[in-house]
Structures are given as structure tokens and as C-alpha cells.
């Protein structure tokens with residue numbers, strides 16, 4: 001069992017949990033994720049490691065409540081425990097000195113971006129961060145990421161904070177002004193697609209972190225397969241980060257809708273109880 | 274008195290009923306039938322059947338006790354060599370193992386050794402397993418990676434030799450394929466769990482959620498333990514590599530079976546993991562895994578379940594019993610057909626599969642006649658779900674993270690007969706060493722490795 005040692009409500013449906021998992025904490029690197037299961041009847045779901053503390057033996061996860069499992073997770077509190085918590089999984093981010101890097105985070109994708117921003121900064125990069133959300137209340141880790149960035153921008157769909165519009169508008173302005181050596185984008189699939197299409201025009205290396213539906217996370221089921229440059233890769237062992245210019249985003253969107261109908265049913269059940 | 278030429282039948286659920294549930298298909302022998310079947314054994318002096326048993330069970334020995342009605346003694350004989358008899362008694366391909374060597378085959382069917390083993394294991398479980406005697410501790414520590422049949426057997430045997438054994442398992446349940454692959458109706462999960470409990474009662478500790486190579490490295494295990502056994506199996510699914518394989522509706526057998534078996538999707542929404550099946554399901558491949566997929570689909574409510582295979586029935590790798598069970602349940606075999614592409618609708622949802630008819634040509638390396646496509650024979654079939662069950666390759670996670678471990682060209686860890694790898698302290702066995710094989714071969718490998726590890730530790734100061 002993996003006890004919850006801290007909890008923060010970041011916005012109405014975005015929560016942060018700190019979990020005691022010493023083995024995972026010891027090895028976790030930016031870009032990696034865990035797979036958890038709440039209880040014996042639960043589904044296995046992947047969440048990115050937003051932070052880790054090897055001394056304390058804790059791992060932080062930040063999640064958006066979208067369905068049965070994430071909603072149930074959001075109800076748990078300090079003192080509760082998770083049945084399973086396996087990781088760190090996937091390959092770590094390619095953290096090295098690139099020069100000027102732009103880190104783009106959208107929605108709950110901001111959470112996994114945070115450890116990468118910190119690590120890129122530590123390597124001596126000039127880090128420009130752009131965070132995007134529907135509205136200002138949904139922005140995560142704003143001050144934390146701001147503090148680790150050399151330049152910092154915000155974009156909201158409704159203009160409640162920063163630029164009114166998409167992160168890609170801000171990215172375009174930055175590309176117009178700066179020599180950009182690398183772009184790291186994590187967020188909704190559509191955001192990563194738009195960012196990648198933009199940077200492709202300028203031949204800027206772009207990394208994205210993909211979030212297909214997973215089961216085991218060890219390369220056994222192939223459920224997480226994504227199409228990269230026409231080749232099939234397993235996001236849990238070959239990723240989750242890939243060259244943004246080579247990803248078939250439409251296929252990923254489609255595969256992530258595979259169980260939409262069924263999940264509705266599970267939520268209804270949970271609501272009825 | 275002349276010997277009965279055929280095995281006693283094992284009563285089973287009628288096909289029309291069993292396709293509506295996930296309960297085990299055969300009921301097992303009654304005491305009376307078991308004794309009758311045991312009496313068919315000739316008690317051959319040279320024990321030819323034993324040559325076919327990778328875990329070295331004294332077959333005539335235990336059968337003799339059954340014939341005398343002493344089931345407890347029979348259990349002791351089996352347990353002296355095999356810690357997992359309820360599992361091997363169900364899924365061991367005994368027709369090509371022990372029963373393949375049985376003298377009675379000269380006049381008819383062999384003794385039903387597998388069925389008798391199953392009978393004894395079930396008898397023992399229902400009565401309550403005897404706690405084994407604790408051996409004197411050697412003070413040596415061994416890490417076992419993976420809790421499939423190879424890992425469990427190796428761990429159990431080492432514990433019985435007095436070593437302290439810790440198993441590291443990536444998933445949340447023990448058993449490997451026994452748990453996530455082989456369906457409930459062939460191997461009930463409660464039985465796997467009960468066998469694992471026995472292994473634990475021998476003193477073996479099992480840690481879940483530990484992905485070796487990620488959560489902890491083999492190097493770290495080598496520093497902490499006196500020896501390491503790797504039994505990580507062949508978990509990597511093979512693909513057809515045809516267009517449309519990433520459409521919504523195409524699953525690997527592993528994903529499909531894991532959702533249904535380990536995550537219990539067949540009890541969705543009581544359990545949270547879903548699976549989508551639709552009306553028409555096509556399974557590609559003709560091994561045990563394919564039969565399991567096709568039969569599971571029927572139980573999930575598919576109206577039609579097809580098996581598409583490139584060759585003919587004679588070449589099907591599945592056990593005859595599984596093919597027979599599938600056919601009884603209404604699985605339709607489309608032989609000499611090879612898929613060429615999957616076709617989806619505008620939303621990317623699988624709608625059809627296109628395939629070519631084949632004919633048999635010259636024999637290939639394996640001696641089987643090679644299927645060759647008949648030009649212009651394209652046909653399409655409307656389908657909802659495609660299950661790809663054309664084999665698995667060794668799990669690459671550990672080989673990738675252990676540079677000095679010698680790896681074969683199929684990604685398998687290279688070992689000698691006893692499981693010794695190219696690194697002194699590391700042993701390996703089961704599917705990770707041989708490529709996808711069988712439960713009993715994995716158990717045999719675990720057993721030999723345990724003996725080799727014991728010898729290695731005794732040599733060490």
C-alpha cells in the first residue's frame with residue numbers, strides 16, 4: 001500500500017497528491033510516469049511524475065478529473081492509501097544543453113512540464129515558458145514555473161489572464177524574436193499538434209509527451225501504441241516523449257476515444273452508489 | 274483382465290451453457306473415476322512417462338497411490354517435485370509431454386496423467402494444503418524477477434532448499450501469463466492465487482509494482498543478493514504489420530486478454546476496466562492464445578467469432594483439446610486465408626478486414642508446407658473487433674538495461690541447459706530464454722535453474 005501524505009486542490013478539478021513510494025522516488029527522472037490502481041477493482045491509469053523527493057521517499061502527481069478513476073482519486077485524502085503505484089516508467093526526458101528552449105504547457109500538461117523546466121534550466125538553457133489554459137483559474141504551478149524560467153508567458157482562451165488566445169500565438173511571437181533551439185510541448189493532443197505544425201515550418205526540434213490509453217506500462221499489451229513516422233511504437237517503453245514532427249496525432253486522438261462510451265457507464269455506476 | 278483402451282472422460286459444461294459464463298469448462302474427475310483411471314497404469318519398471326515430464330514427477334508413484342485410494346500420499350509424491358500441480362494439471366500440454374511417452378499408447382490412449390494430477394491437486398486444495406516443513410536456513414539471498422511459472426517454480430524450489438527468496442513482479446498480481454493471459458474458464462484465477470499462497474507459505478516474499486530495469490536495476494539486485502533469476506517471459510506482442518492495424522477495434526491478444534482476465538473487464542462496470550467487443554470478432558493466429566481469444570469473445574457476447582489462419586488445421590499450433598473446445602463452442606475457422614489490410618470508417622473505427630486466399634506450396638525451414646497467396650482472391654469481411662494472436666517475443670526491458678548480458682537474435686537471454694547466463698551471478702529461464710513456449714517448459718527451466726543456483730551458492734565461500 002502507498003499512503004497519501006499530502007493533498008492540494010489546485011483548481012476545481014485539478015488535484016495534487018504526494019504519495020509515499022520510496023522505490024519510485026529514488027529513481028524518478030523528469031518525463032517519466034507511474035501507473036497506479038486505487039483498489040482491487042480499479043483500473044490501472046498512468047500519471048506523470050510532477051515532482052519527487054528521494055530523501056522523503058515521496059512522489060507528487062497532479063491530475064485532472066476526467067473520468068471514474070481520476071474522480072475517485074480526487075476524493076481521497078491524506079491518510080488514505082493506494083493499492084498499487086508502479087514506476088518510474090518510460091524513458092526520461094532528453095535533458096541537456098540546447099541553448100534557448102521554449103517549454104509549452106497546456107492544461108494539466110503543465111504539471112509534467114514542471115520538472116522538465118527545472119531540469120532544463122539547471123543544464124544552463126535559456127528557458128522560455130508558455131502556459132495555456134481555458135481560463136485563469138485552471139492555470140497550474142504558475143509561480144513555480146515562472147521562478148524556474150528566464151521568460152514567462154501566459155495564454156488563456158477567454159483572455160482572463162495573459163494573451164487571449166492560444167499558446168501557439170505566443171510561440172509564434174517568440175520564434176519571430178528569438179533563435180529557438182528546442183521546443184518542449186505537453187498538453188492536449190490538439191495543442192501538441194498545432195505547436196508541432198508551427199515549429200516544423202522553422203525546423204525547430206520539438207519534443208512532445210504522448211498520453212495514449214495504457215494498461216500494463218511494461219511493453220506487454222501494445223494498447224499504448226502510437227504511430228511515429230509511420231512506425232508503430234509503444235509509448236510506455238519507447239516514450240512517452242517523441243519527436244513532435246513525426247507523431248500521427250489524429251490516430252492518437254482516435255485511439256484515446258476507444259472506450260468513451262463504456263467509461264460513461266462506469267461513471268454513472270459510481271455516481272449511483 | 275484386459276486394460277481399457279481409452280482414457281476416462283472428464284465431465285464438462287455443455288458448450289451451449291458454458292459460452293454464457295466464465296466458469297471452468299471441465300469439472301474434473303470424481304474419486305471413483307480417478308481410481309479407475311489410475312488402475313489403467315501398468316506401473317512400467319523403466320517409467321517412460323517420466324522422461325516426458327520437465328518437473329520430474331514420479332508419475333507411476335503417484336498414480337499407484339491413487340489406485341489404492343490414498344490421495345494424500347499421491348499429493349505428497351507430486352509435491353516432492355512440483356509446487357504448482359493445480360496449474361500444470363490444467364494447462365500442461367501433456368499429450369506431447371508425459372502422456373506422449375506412455376506405454377499404453379501402443380494399444381490405445383495413454384493414462385490420463387494430466388487429469389489425475391489435476392484431480393490430486395484439487396483434492397489437496399479442497400482439503401487444505403499441509404504446511405510444509407521449514408528447512409534450515411542457508412543464509413543466502415536470491416532475487417527472482419517475474420512471478421510467472423518459471424519464477425514461481427524457481428522461487429519455491431530455492432525456498433525448499435533453505436534459501437531466502439524475494440520475488441519482484443512488475444504487475445499487481447502474481448502468475449504472469451497464468452493470471453493475465455490464460456482465461457478464467459481454463460485456469461480459474463482463484464486456483465492460481467491458491468498455488469501462489471502455497472509458494473508464499475514456503476517462505477517466499479513477493480513484491481509487486483517493481484519493474485526491474487526501471488524501479489530497481491539488475492545491477493542493484495546483484496549487489497544486494499547472492500544470485501538473481503530472471504523469468505520475465507515473452508510479453509512483447511507481435512503484429513501483422515498490415516495497414517490499419519492501429520484502428521480503433523484492433524487489439525493485441527495480450528491487451529484483450531489482460532483487460533478481460535487480470536483486470537476483470539468481463540465484470541465491467543463492477544470492475545473499472547472496459548473492453549469493447551461488438552458483434553463480429555476475428556482472431557488472427559491458431560495457437561493456444563488465439564483459441565483463448567476466440568472463446569473469450571463468445572463469452573463476452575460476440576455473435577460470431579472467427580479464427581483466420583494462413584495454413585490448414587494440420588499446422589495449427591494449438592493443443593487439439595483447445596481446438597476441439599473452440600469448435601464445440603461455435604468458433605468458425607477460416608483456414609488458408611491471410612489478412613492484407615484493415616479498413617476503418619471516416620472516424621477511424623474498424624469496419625472490415627480484407628484478406629487473400631492461400632494454397633499450400635513447398636515445405637519451408639520448419640518442414641511445414643508454406644502457404645502462398647492465390648492472386649486475385651481478395652475478399653472482405655465486415656468485422657467489429659480484430660484480435661492479433663500471432664505470437665510474442667521476449668520482453669526487452671531487462672536485456673536493454675543490462676549491457677553485458679548475452680542476447681540471442683530474437684531478443685532472448687542466452688543460457689546454458691541449467692539457466693546460467695553470460696554473467697556469473699545471473700540465471701534465467703522460461704519464455705525469456707526460449708521465446709514463447711509452454712507453462713511446463715518454463716517450470717522445468719525454473720527447477721533446473723534453482724538446482725544450478727544452489728550448486729553455485731554452495732561453491733561460493
Ligand SMILES: Cc1cc2nc3c(=O)[nH]c(=O)nc-3n(C[C@H](O)[C@H](O)[C@H](O)COP(=O)(O)OP(=O)(O)OC[C@H]3O[C@@H](n4cnc5c(N)ncnc54)[C@H](O)[C@@H]3O)c2cc1C
Pocket residue numbers: 033043045046047048049062063064065066067068069070071108111112210211212213214240256257258259260263264
Ligand atoms: C504517460 C501518461 C502520462 C499522463 N500524465 C497525466 C498527468 O500527469 N495528469 C493527468 O491529469 N493526466 C495524465 N494522463 C492522462 C490520464 O492517464 C487519464 O486522464 C486517465 O487515465 C483517465 O482515467 P479516468 O478513469 O479518470 O477516465 P476515463 O473514465 O478512463 O476516461 C475519461 C475520458 O478521458 C479519456 N481518456 C482515457 N484515458 C486517457 C488518456 N490516457 N489520455 C487522454 N484521455 C484519456 C477517455 O477516453 C474519456 O473520454 C497521462 C497519460 C499518460 C499515458
Ligand SMILES: Cc1cc2nc3c(=O)[nH]c(=O)nc-3n(C[C@H](O)[C@H](O)[C@H](O)COP(=O)(O)OP(=O)(O)OC[C@H]3O[C@@H](n4cnc5c(N)ncnc54)[C@H](O)[C@@H]3O)c2cc1C
Pocket residue numbers: 218364365366418419420421422423424441442443444447448449450451454455456483484485486504505506507508530561562565668670671702703704705709710711712713715
Ligand atoms: C493466452 C495464453 C495462453 C496460453 N496457454 C497455454 C497453455 O494452455 N499451456 C501451456 O503450457 N502454455 C500456454 N501458454 C504459454 C505459457 O503461458 C508461457 O509459456 C509461460 O507462462 C511462460 O512462463 P514464464 O514464467 O517464462 O513467463 P510469464 O508467464 O510471461 O511471466 C513473466 C512475469 O514476469 C513479469 N515481468 C516482466 N518483465 C518484468 C520486469 N522488468 N520486472 C519485473 N517483472 C517483470 C511479468 O509481469 C510476468 O508476471 C499460453 C500463453 C498465453 C499468452
Ligand code: SF4
Pocket residue numbers: 325326327328329330332355361362365366367370371372386387390713
Ligand atoms: S507436469 Fe505435465 S508432464 Fe509432468 S506429469 Fe504433470 S501433466 Fe505430465
Ligand code: SF4
Pocket residue numbers: 313314315316317320321322323332333374375376377383384386
Ligand atoms: S508409461 Fe503409462 S502405463 Fe507406464 S507407468 Fe507411466 S503412466 Fe503408467
Ligand code: FES
Pocket residue numbers: 213214215216217218219220221222223224225234235236237
Ligand atoms: S501500456 Fe501496455 S504496452 Fe504500453
